[in-house]
Amino acid sequence: MKQKAELRRQQIIKAAFEAVADKGYEAVTLQDIAEYADVSKGVSNYYFKNKEDVLAHLLIQITERIYEKEKTAVEMESSAQAMLHAYIDSVFVGPLENERFFKVYLDFLAQATRNERYREINARFYSNCASICTLILNRGLDEGTYTVTDVEEASKTIRSLIDGFMIQWLMTGDRDQHSTYKKLSLSAITSYLTSRTASQ
Amino acid sequence: MKQKAELRRQQIIKAAFEAVADKGYEAVTLQDIAEYADVSKGVSNYYFKNKEDVLAHLLIQITERIYEKEKTAVEMESSAQAMLHAYIDSVFVGPLENERFFKVYLDFLAQATRNERYREINARFYSNCASICTLILNRGLDEGTYTVTDVEEASKTIRSLIDGFMIQWLMTGDRDQHSTYKKLSLSAITSYLTSRTASQ
């Protein structure tokens, strides 16, 4: 019976994701979420405190899932470059998934500038991403493949490149450019990590 | 009288900016905008078609202003590295201005994923930014300072780093980190542009 409640919560969160992906964070109503979940309006209020609570749980869920997928993908590999490749592969999964996820994620980022709770959840996500980058970077430094000096700085740079390119891709209406931007970010990151210039 | 009308429009757009910065794109109401502009509610409807029209003009205005400021700042300089420095300086102006501008801009980015008009305005902005980057890059290539091969690719990378770092800075609640992220993006861009590795 505890499981069933958990199942319902999952069902609502999933529906919330679809609804937000379609309509946007602010535009979505509890009614929408209920319809997407094929339940009646009251259900969300039964399982969650309020609308924000539903959406906060959605943000937690998507960021944690992404993190775990990326982490296991990277841990499967042994060389730094293979790890980086695996990382980029699991970030740039495909046009459809990326569009859906990033639309929603961007909505939350915009909200996070005015919502402490969202900012905290995102900070945890960033920190998780950094831990993956650290994994890759340390391997690369051991191998001698990477020339970067500051691991923390480098992982922030990687995150910047990924977020930045993903946004640029989203903003070109052309979904076919997905592989282009994927290659672009891989090459930019590699180029940055193997740069022979003093960081001065 | 034409000028006066234009003045009123400016007043409303300015008010819309402040209102959106405080409350967020979707949360803001025409009432809010009117209050920030110290006029009554009907005024916006007189000068603009509707709410979206006000906000679209706001987006056009802020992106064009930013572009012109950045462009003139870059054109003042002669060496590539000085131009890049001037560019970064006019992007990372200061904590207060950046927070206000980027909060609003991020709101529009999130909206743009579902609004063709905003996407187009932003595409024009991106293209303007790219033209600034091209200016810098060509100078750097002439000088022999930069080793990058593909100018278009490089300008996308620069944009990624700036957007990415700006978002990261916004997401740390700590406004004092502004100069850190400014340095970070300058060093990452420089490092990328002067990298000695084959782009393969």
Place this chain on the structure above:
DNA sequence: AAAATTATTCTGACCGGTCAAATAAATTGT
């Protein structure tokens, strides 16, 4: 005074959250 501009009021729609009643599921007593 006529036209242009600004301020106020009205309207119909919709939202989030509440809640009483309906239904389903689980538990207990016999």
Place this chain on the structure above:
DNA sequence: ACAATTTATTTGACCGGTCAGAATAATTTT
């Protein structure tokens, strides 16, 4: 085994509040 009772879940109507946009009124300008 089964009926009675309790508990958990679901429903949909409802309410107070708010919004965008329209209509209207007041004011200023020409």
